[in-house]
Amino acid sequence: MTGRIFDIQRFSVHDGPGIRTTVFLSGCNLRCFWCHNPESHETERRLQYVEAKCVGCGKCAAACPNGCHRFDGNERAIDRPSCVSCGVCASVCWSGALTMTSRTEESGRVLGIVALDKPFYKNKGGMTVSGGEPLLQPEFTEELLRGAKEKGIHTAVDTAGNAPFPVFERLLPFTDLFLYDIKVMDETAHIRSTGSGNRVILENLMSLSEAGAEILVRIPVIPGVNDSMENMEETAEFLTCLKRGVRGAELLNFHPLGGGKYGPLGMKYEAEGMKPLSAERMKELTAPFGEAGIRIGGGT
Numbered sequence: 185m186t187g188r189i190f191d192i193q194r195f196s197v198h199d200g201p202g203i204r205t206t207v208f209l210s211g212c213n214l215r216c217f218w219c220h221n222p223e224s225h226e227t228e229r230r231l232q233y234v235e236a237k238c239v240g241c242g243k244c245a246a247a248c249p250n251g252c253h254r255f256d257g258n259e260r261a262i263d264r265p266s267c268v269s270c271g272v273c274a275s276v277c278w279s280g281a282l283t284m285t286s287r288t289e290e291s292g293r294v295l296g297i298v299a300l301d302k303p304f305y306k307n308k309g310g311m312t313v314s315g316g317e318p319l320l321q322p323e324f325t326e327e328l329l330r331g332a333k334e335k336g337i338h339t340a341v342d343t344a345g346n347a348p349f350p351v352f353e354r355l356l357p358f359t360d361l362f363l364y365d366i367k368v369m370d371e372t373a374h375i376r377s378t379g380s381g382n383r384v385i386l387e388n389l390m391s392l393s394e395a396g397a398e399i400l401v402r403i404p405v406i407p408g409v410n411d412s413m414e415n416m417e418e419t420a421e422f423l424t425c426l427k428r429g430v431r432g433a434e435l436l437n438f439h440p441l442g443g444g445k446y447g448p449l450g451m452k453y454e455a456e457g458m459k460p461l462s463a464e465r466m467k468e469l470t471a472p473f474g475e476a477g478i479r480i481g482g483g484t
Contacts, residue, residue, distance in 0.1 A: 187324030190286040200340040202309025210286040215379040217454035220442030223285040224316035232448040237281035244273035295331040310338030319347035329358035345385040368410035393426035401433040420472040432479035
């Protein structure tokens with residue numbers, strides 16, 4: 185089986201317990217303005233251009249069937265509306281200035297890479313399927329999880345939960361841990377910041393809990409979006425209503441490290457100038473969870 189991925193990150197320590205191999209699938213149905221992986225938005229590949237690597241050889245302009253690459257003295261431009269992401273220009277760009285965001289991979293090859301790292305999977309390390317949103321490629325995600333379990337490898341799914349619950353049901357038998365994002369409890373704020381409502385997301389989390397899944401809730405703390413004490417109190421209260429399965433919550437401070445990816449994709453970074461919260465403020469925001477008896481960090 186084949187699927188669309190944009191990266192395989194080995195020796196990851198931020199995508200679940202232990203040392204992990206994280207497979208990043210392409211495609212996402214949210215548009216969080218602070219997204220760290222804008223290259224994951226579309227399932228199909230897109231052209232990336234890193235100006236600092238361009239040597240001005242002009243090979244891309246000669247190869248492009250649509251004339252998207254233009255050179256005028258020291259000026260260089262890409263006509264992105266005319267680009268069909270055929271990848272011809274990237275294939276002749278020897279400096280690496282032009283690359284494509286995603287690729288088609290066979291599940292067997294991906295699992296082969298994951299299996300190479302098995303000796304390092306101690307303390308529940310293993311494979312995490314992330315994205316983008318892996319639930320948008322349910323067959324491929326299931327194939328990866330099933331294959332990993334057959335090899336005795338711990339599995340995790342990193343999801344924002346914005347998919348029909350039957351997709352979760354098909355993954356449940358092969359998933360040891362769900363890393364489940366909650367952005368903000370207020371639906372209006374959720375729509376404003378992600379482009380989508382959160383009703384399905386919260387309903388799915390309740391259903392996962394009732395199904396007995398092991399869940400670690402992860403909350404990206406974004407200034408001006410969900411960094412109020414009121415939102416954290418409401419989130420903690422919601423989590424205490426879940427019947428079982430929630431092993432804890434992680435509050436993840438905003439960071440701007442993904443901002444540099446937007447320019448190469450011809451996109452605007454809407455979180456420009458935004459700064460992480462102070463350590464003191466982050467500690468304050470964890471208080472409602474501790475008071476509600478919810479473990480902070482989830483043991484990862």
